[in-house]
Amino acid sequence: MNPSPPPRLLLRGITKRYPGVVANTNVSLTVQPGEIHAVLGENGAGKSTLMKIIYGAVKPDEGEVLFNGQPSHIRNPQEARALGISMVFQHFSLFEVLTVAENVWLGLSKSLSLAEVTAQITQIAAEYGLDCDPARPVHTLSVGEMQRVEIIRALLTHPQLLILDEPTSVLTPQAVEKLFVVLKKLASQGCSILYISHKLHEIRELCTACTVLRGGQVTGVCDPRQESNASLSRLMIGAEPPALTARTSQAGVAVLTVHNLSLAKADPFGTDLLGIDLQVRAGEVVGIAGVSGNGQGELLRALSGEDPRAPAGSVRMAVGAVAGAAVPDSAKGREHDMSAFSPAHRRKLGLHFVPEERLGRGAVPTLGLAHNLLLTRREAVSPGTGWLNLGLLRDQAQDIITRYKVKASGPQAAAKSLSGGNLQKFIVGREIEAKPALLIVSQPTWGVDVGAAAQIRGEILALRDAGCAVLVVSEELDELFEISDRLHVMAKGRLSPSLARAEATVERIGEWMSGLWDTPAAQTSEVAHAQA
Secondary structure, eight states: OOOOOOOSEEEEEEEEEETTEEEEEEEEEEEOTTOEEEEEOOTTSSHHHHHHHHTTSSOOSEEEEEETTEEOOOOSHHHHHHHTEEEEOSSOOOOTTSBHHHHHHHTSOTTSOHHHHHHHHHHHHHHHTOOOOTTSBGGGSOHHHHHHHHHHHHHTTOOSEEEEESTTTTSOHHHHHHHHHHHHHHHHTTOEEEEEOSOHHHHHHHOSEEEEEETTEEEEEEOGGGOOHHHHHHHHHSSOOOOOOOOOOOOOSEEEEEEEEEEOOSSTTSOOEEEEEEEEETTOEEEEEOOTTSSHHHHHHHHHTSSTTOOTTSEEEEETOSTTOOOOGGGTTEEEEOTTOOHHHHHHTTEEEEOSOTBTTTBOTTSBHHHHGGGTOOTTBOTTTOOBOHHHHHHHHHHHHHHTTOOOSOTTSBGGGSOHHHHHHHHHHHHHTTOOSEEEEESTTTTOOHHHHHHHHHHHHHHHHTTOEEEEEOSOHHHHHHHOSEEEEEETTEEOOOEEGGGOOHHHHHHHTTTOOOSHHHHHHHHHHHHO
16 A cells, blocks of 8 residues: 655744744645645735745745755745745736846746747747737736736646735636646646636635634635635634625716827837727726727826827816815816826826835835825825925824724835735825825735725725716726626727626626627617717
8 A cells, every 4th residue: 555645835833933923923834746835814914934044045044944845945936946945926026127038037947948939939829818929028018917927937847836915916717717627637637736816706616625814824724615705804814894885976077078089009018099988987997998009008007197199188087077176176077188188297187196006116125104195195295395294194004003003113114024915905095085076096905905995995985985086907806796786708809898887797797808899789889878
């Protein structure tokens, strides 16, 4: 009789301390060969630190790691890959000045040529449905496209243990199903998978075991197939996330009007915008779905003012249409052609924007949270003199930390010291608390736990109910279905007709993501909306 094989991965008593915080305390974890094992926990629970320890990017203070039954002192990711461990990070580790193929090549055997790596990338991308151009420089990619590169790079190493951190946040429902088929096939071939996701239905569908972390400690181990979303939430955050109250919105006048916006791509790997027509009214949430890289970034830059090339009259905003918005009295009561306005000018008129890139665009990594408020809010700057009211800055930052339950050491904490989900809560809170007339949000809950996601979505709906016009660009269909009053889909630089939430289905939106909305059914829906 053959003895059973040792666990693929065994952690015993892992502890990791940082100044002022203990990230992991006496954590033990066992992953069997061919097991898809979820690691579940709220933002700041210690999941990322634990994964970095396994991958050799962080050294534990206490405890031991056994891989295939052998004690392993993994000093760096290169040693981890040599053992057969690959990881897809939530925050990517790509060199922006290099191409996709060059980035992937760096982590593979030096015996392979760049041409061979390029061919393998093309093959893997086609096999797994992950669209990817090996020749593109990484700095031209959207966040979603970067994540695809990371997934492909990991799969090319043929790992024994694959660590995936939020791998489906940028995939269509069809692509998620295809990825799950691939992951289950890998597991059947003996590959073990550590799967981090805040999408509880994914964990229940895909994973056969689950370890739950709270406050850096293991609080439970379960078979997620035997759990409900509610019971998993209780294990993770100690309670069920608050349910959003459905309410039919009473949309008012148009706040944002985009008419026939066409823009040539600004770089060779971008996407042309082709005749975009869009309207967002006071008191409604309009959602835009689509696979990353289909023109969403170009549209958002044109709306935020980062791209000043929009034709005259193509982007207009009715200022003063939203009661309670922080808009100068001199600007109220008329519609403004914002095509040539700078981002700062647009903010003065009440347009606030949450970008998908948290660090480097949404926040300066090395600055404290209080000083990061100055990126989009100027209340603490004295008119005329430019002096900063540091006390007011600290108070504003502390209010956001408290209201949005941001885990941070205080207003002085550097943005880069926060987990991704907590930084997202702070940035969203910063813009909501500015009392915008128009809020544009890209990927509002990307990588945040279920409790934080429910809170952010609830705040967006509260802002809508107060009369604000809200535009949400997200690759999370469940999220768009939950908070949107109307939906569009973006594909290949074109924007679909508007679709009322009640008429939207996952299948229909998924089909439209391929640009297939020029059908009689779609046209009938648009006519009905126009008549309404």
